[in-house]
Amino acid sequence: MTDFDFKSVLGYTRNRTLRFSNFVEEVIRRPHDFLQTSSTLLAKAIEYFGFDIVVRAGEPIISYRIFHDIFNKGTNAVFGQEAAIKHLVSAIDSAGKETGPNRGLVLVGPPASGKTNIIDLITEALEEYTKRKSVKLYSFFFEFRGQTGNRSLEVWSSFFHNPLLLFPTVLSKGDTVTRPRQELLEHIKETHKGKVVIPTYYHNACLDKCSLDIMEGLLQNPLNRGKSLYDILEEYVRIEEIVFSNGQATGIANIDDMKQLNVRMRRRDISAEDKSILDQHLPGGDIYQYTGAIVSSNRGLLHIHDAFGTDNSSESDYKPLLMLLGSGKVSVESTQASVDGTVVMTTNLEEMALLEKQLTSSKLLDRIEKVPVNYLLDANSEMDILKRDMAIMESNYEVDPNLLRIAAYYAVMTRLLPPTRKKFLSNWSQRKQMLYNDITVEKKLFLYACQSEDPLATIQKLPHWHPFRNEALKLSLNLYDPESLEKLISRHPDAVSLGESRLFSNEELALIDDEFMRELFREHYPYEGREGISVRQLQNIMRNTISNSDGRKVHVGTFLSQLKRMIKEGAELHHWMSIDHKYKKERKAVPSRKIGRFRLGAGEGDYGDFSGLVKVVQSLYFMIIDQEITEATVDRDPTEIEADLRRYLQYVLLANAIENKAFAHIMVPKFAFIHPNSGEKVDAPDLHYMASLEKVIAPDRDPGHFRREIAQKFLTMQSNGEILIEDGKNVLSSRNDNVIVCFHDLYAKLLSHRRTVEGINAELLRDAFFQKKNNYSYYKTYSVEIRNLVETILENMVKRFGYPDAIALDTVVFALRKQIIDFSEMIS
Secondary structure: OOOOOEEEEEEEEOOOOOEEHHHHHHHHHHHHOOOHHHHHHHHHHHOOEEEEEEEEOOOOEEEEHHHHHOOOOOOOOOOOOHHHHHHHHHHHHOOOOOOOOOOOEEEEEOEEEEHHHHHHHHHHHHHHHHOOOOOOOEEEEEEOOOOOOEEEEEEEOOOOOOOOHOOOOEEEOEEEEEEEEHHHHHHHHHHHOOOOOOHHHHHHHHOOOOHHHHHHHHHHHHHOOOOOOHHHHHEEEEEEEOOOOOOOOOOOEEEOOHHHHHOOOEEEEOOOOHHHHHHOOOOOOOOOOEEHHHHHHHHHOEEEEEOOOOOOOOHHHHHHHHHHHHEEEEOOOOOEEEEEEEEEEOOOOOHHHHHHHHHHHHHHHHHHHEEEOOOOOHHHHHHHHHHHOOOHHHHEEOOOOOOOHHHHHHHHHOOOOOOOOOOOOOOOOOHHHHHOOOOOOHHHHHHHHHHHHHHHHHOOOOOOHHHHHHHHOOOOOOOOHHHHOOOOOOOOHHOOOHHHHOOOHHHHHHHHHHHHHHHHHHHHHHOOOOOOOOHHHHHHHHHHHHOOOOOOOOOOHHHHHHHHHHHOOOOOOOOHHHHOOOHHHHOOOOEEEOOOOOEEEEEEEEEEEHHHHHHHHHHHHHHHHHHHHHHHHHHOOOOHHHHHHHHHHHHHHHHHHHHHOOOHHHHHHHHHHEOOOOOOOOOOOOHHHHHHHHHHHOOOOHHHHHHHHHHHHHHHHHHHHHOOOOOOOOOOOOOOHHHHHHOOOHHHHHHHOOOOOOOOHHHHHHHHHHHHHHOOOHHHHOOOOHHHHHHHHHHHHHHHHOOOHHHHHHHHHHHHHHOOHHHHEOOO
């Protein structure tokens, strides 16, 4: 057992205290550290812990790291909600620049969309940020010393006000009226040559009545006759650094009942000994304290959970909130005290609709800003949630590595809305417009999850009006400094490019650009994702999948069976199936289509067709395991296959140049290259190599005609800017040039082809898998070559794709039984 240093861990001591005069000197010297409001403090806390840039669906967006739950190793992380968080952070940031009281912010969305987690992580960030040594947050207390000087009584205000509020806004001085605080603030601005912005709050905010009564009592005490207010503050007030605490409700308050907003004042109980000390300085005086969530959240954050419940709440319950959002003050015992609090509420769609129908709610609605937080539309982020919340499943069972992916795909597709746009950008071709409105649900799924192949180019090509440019400016980001930007760009490890999805033709890929994807997302924003299956409901299906498994292995097929059962049971048992079908009236049903090897009928698997979407996700699953088993069988590194294709294209271009008799002397040197292995110059194509590849990629085509066709396609795409060969490089040495996307059909054929293996019969190989699963003793009678290939395929499934051994075998057998794969196509 290792030693644990308790002294180091529990080495906290009370923060330093300052005299009033020392505090004022520091304020004048470093005003930026002291003139923070709740909104600026929140904005700094969110930014302090860092951020990444995610470029998804053609849109760069800031991803603040606090929402990864860096405080608790991701236990309550929020995934994929960058758009909602951006809206919330922008609203908080703008509040710090407003002249009136802060607006209330309401996170509105369906249940289990992550609203509460977002706010909880902000409160954690705020609490931890204020504990940082570099952050100075001060309040004050009164210190009353006994006659002997051995004992003192400290009295804090429940509001934890900024000590600047000790400067009165108005003060009588003889026959004149002075404005001490205004004079201080003007002096600060002059000292710093106008570079200091003074928030409006500090011009007019007032202390609570208890603090004012104490100062008044001290001034009137005969013992202090002749002392000025400054003398009293210097003698009795101590300034102390404070930190916010969620647990102790200092600067942060979390409630779920509007009644807790009411502020109450009660006499503070003190011992007889303390009472005697107090009487020396405040004869006959009592000390009062305040309670209530608004008081506790002063200078920080007030979070109201499920703010607008269905329990017949009336305007009287909202009155404290109305006053706070209307005047920035709180009412107590016929007086008022200023509160600098950011109010964030969370509520679901039904509760918000009820509030909006109440005749008395208009005052409140005028003072709040709604921030939509819907179900996720990014399948990768949905997968992240499932991985976190279902982690225990993998420790107790052998789990199909595609299970969570397929579950996430289905969930997201139930939330998507069909494109129905009538007006398009003027530069869009008719074909591009048709493609937009013809986007099927599975294609939209991948478009929303798509992460840019060249995120730097996406960022730098943003239109000048794009809001990300202003956001980058605020965060001091130079969008034209690739080196610094590259360090911030985050790419999801499970992201699949549009070409890799195998759902889009080359023509479609050429039409789909960042602008296309941004327009697709904006059409239904912020309403898309309000309906469909929630992550909680999805987790329930996952639990049912586990309970219906064999107790050892959890397959995708079991999950799909659970979906089919629920579809049959219908919307009466599963409320998420009751989706609004109004879009079906506005558009034609999706035509018949193929997904991989499998065909869906007209209208099948359309938006909102939950039964058909099971077939869609099943077809996607078949495509995935087809590719995985193929790669495992071919047993070649995809980068090697890419190199083969690039070499073939370079030879095709060279052959095309030689054919052009008139300009061969110019064109051949342009496409000649240095062989990467031998180092020799190559100025003629390797015809034998080309023929060997053409047996796979074009077995029934005339070689001459096929080569000319490929060369012309390459040159046209390069001329149109779809292929971008790097300067000074050729097809062989260039990268990030879109070549593989443009020739993905050829790449896919090469990827699915294994070099000839002597002694292998495709039919025997197929049978060997069935025997290995069902009759192992008979399996051992197959030839060594067959058994070696079986074991190689399964080993590749385990190593490359994370399959447990038993599920790898089950998956290959399933794929053979369903005719998803055909070994005779792979082996030649």
